[in-house]
Amino acid sequence: MTKTTGDKNIEADEPHWIEWVTGAVSAVIVIAVMVWIAKDAIADRDASPDLVGSFVNVERRSGGYQVQFEVRNKASVTASQVTVRGEVRDGDALLEATDTVVDYVPGHSTATGGLIFQHDPDGKTIHIQATAFNDP
Amino acid sequence: MEAATNKDHFNSKQFLAGIARGIAGALLFALPMFMTMEMWELGFYMDRNRLLMLMAINIPLLIILSDRVGFEQTSTWRQAIRDASIAYALGIIASALILAAMGVLHVDQSMHEVSGMIAVQAVPASIGAMLGRSQLGGQSDDDGKSDHDDNDDPVSDRETSYAGELFLMAVGALFLNLNVAPTEEMILLSYKMSPWHALVIVASSLALMHGFVYALSFRGSHDLAEGTPSWHAFIRFTLPGYLIAGLISAYCLWTFHRIDDVGITQALIAVVILSFPGAIGAAAARLIL
Numbered sequence: 001m002t003k004t005t006g007d008k009n010i011e012a013d014e015p016h017w018i019e020w021v022t023g024a025v026s027a028v029i030v031i032a033v034m035v036w037i038a039k040d041a042i043a044d045r046d047a048s049p050d051l052v053g054s055f056v057n058v059e060r061r062s063g064g065y066q067v068q069f070e071v072r073n074k075a076s077v078t079a080s081q082v083t084v085r086g087e088v089r090d091g092d093a094l095l096e097a098t099d100t101v102v103d104y105v106p107g108h109s110t111a112t113g114g115l116i117f118q119h120d121p122d123g124k125t126i127h128i129q130a131t132a133f134n135d136p
Numbered sequence: 137m138e139a140a141t142n143k144d145h146f147n148s149k150q151f152l153a154g155i156a157r158g159i160a161g162a163l164l165f166a167l168p169m170f171m172t173m174e175m176w177e178l179g180f181y182m183d184r185n186r187l188l189m190l191m192a193i194n195i196p197l198l199i200i201l202s203d204r205v206g207f208e209q210t211s212t213w214r215q216a217i218r219d220a221s222i223a224y225a226l227g228i229i230a231s232a233l234i235l236a237a238m239g240v241l242h243v244d245q246s247m248h249e250v251s252g253m254i255a256v257q258a259v260p261a262s263i264g265a266m267l268g269r270s271q272l273g274g275q276s277d278d279d280g281k282s283d284h285d286d287n288d289d290p291v292s293d294r295e296t297s298y299a300g301e302l303f304l305m306a307v308g309a310l311f312l313n314l315n316v317a318p319t320e321e322m323i324l325l326s327y328k329m330s331p332w333h334a335l336v337i338v339a340s341s342l343a344l345m346h347g348f349v350y351a352l353s354f355r356g357s358h359d360l361a362e363g364t365p366s367w368h369a370f371i372r373f374t375l376p377g378y379l380i381a382g383l384i385s386a387y388c389l390w391t392f393h394r395i396d397d398v399g400i401t402q403a404l405i406a407v408v409i410l411s412f413p414g415a416i417g418a419a420a421a422r423l424i425l
Contacts, residue, residue, distance in 0.1 A: 011359070011372070015372055019298050019372040020372065022302075022372070023375055026375040026376040030338070030342075030379060033338070034338055036400070037338075037401065037404055037408070038335060040331045040332065040333030041335065078327035078402070096383075104310045106399060107401070109399040109402055126387075136328055
């Protein structure tokens, strides 16, 4: 409890036990967060991102066949402006390719997006790959 | 708005002054957000469940805020609810007018976009309207909350419960957080920072927060009772305040889709960097409100 007299606030000298419990719980949580971040600071230092593109699903839409993809970053370093290239292949023959740019793929995280193809990918193979990135 | 307590004594001049203060407060506190591109964009892409939740949380927040910073000696919950409604309505009207005046809202936009943009901006604007009423008021004679009143004035001589102190810190944190949470810079900073930077920010946030309230002799600063070691206040007030700032940062980032699909460490670093202004806001609120 805090007493306000004029412009001065004086904290009570005999606080309720709730104040100590709240303080203790807060201390534990703040320390836990710091330990978690420190653990990564020491143990998980990659020098560059590690990007893997994967196909999620395909849906027929007004503009063509819309392929949802996911880019996963397996390293702890964030990649920005990640270019993702998608290809529809029939055996070895490349039928169609299109690409897009994902703003960020943070460390140990995923980002999603979509590519629109004119060829129906049914029965063909879809190849999703990150082809370029910037450091943020 | 505070004048309308009794029909017999309704004073339209005071009522209008109250409304004007509310609008001034909404402008003062929310104008930076009206001029933030991400806030416009959030209006149309933000998940409607999260938007609804934000709007719903704003209602009890405004009511408690009204009870806390209004005329607490005379105010009833009914009056608090009435003032909260007025503040929220002012926030919505101010948002609509300002966004339209700046050319962000067009007549040919869909209702989905328009309603979303106004709804997301109305939350900070309504908090601003509520704070504007209390913080910008008080200088004129129509209003008993003058800063220069004697110490026997019931409002300046009071006890704030522990929960009340924590609530004030939450409001202060929310205020500074809302200003920066929607911007891309917050997540960009978290990507640029290494975990070591984050640890330094945690330590500085705690030190600044404690210093703001106890060490620097600002007006409204807090003192401990004689003979109490200063780490008592650190445990009882600063750490819970920092935790609240952190939780509010996490909530803001989640609401604005900033930590969706983001790994735990990256998300924690984003929370830590957003808690930096949040912690200062929390400390400042204990001095100001």
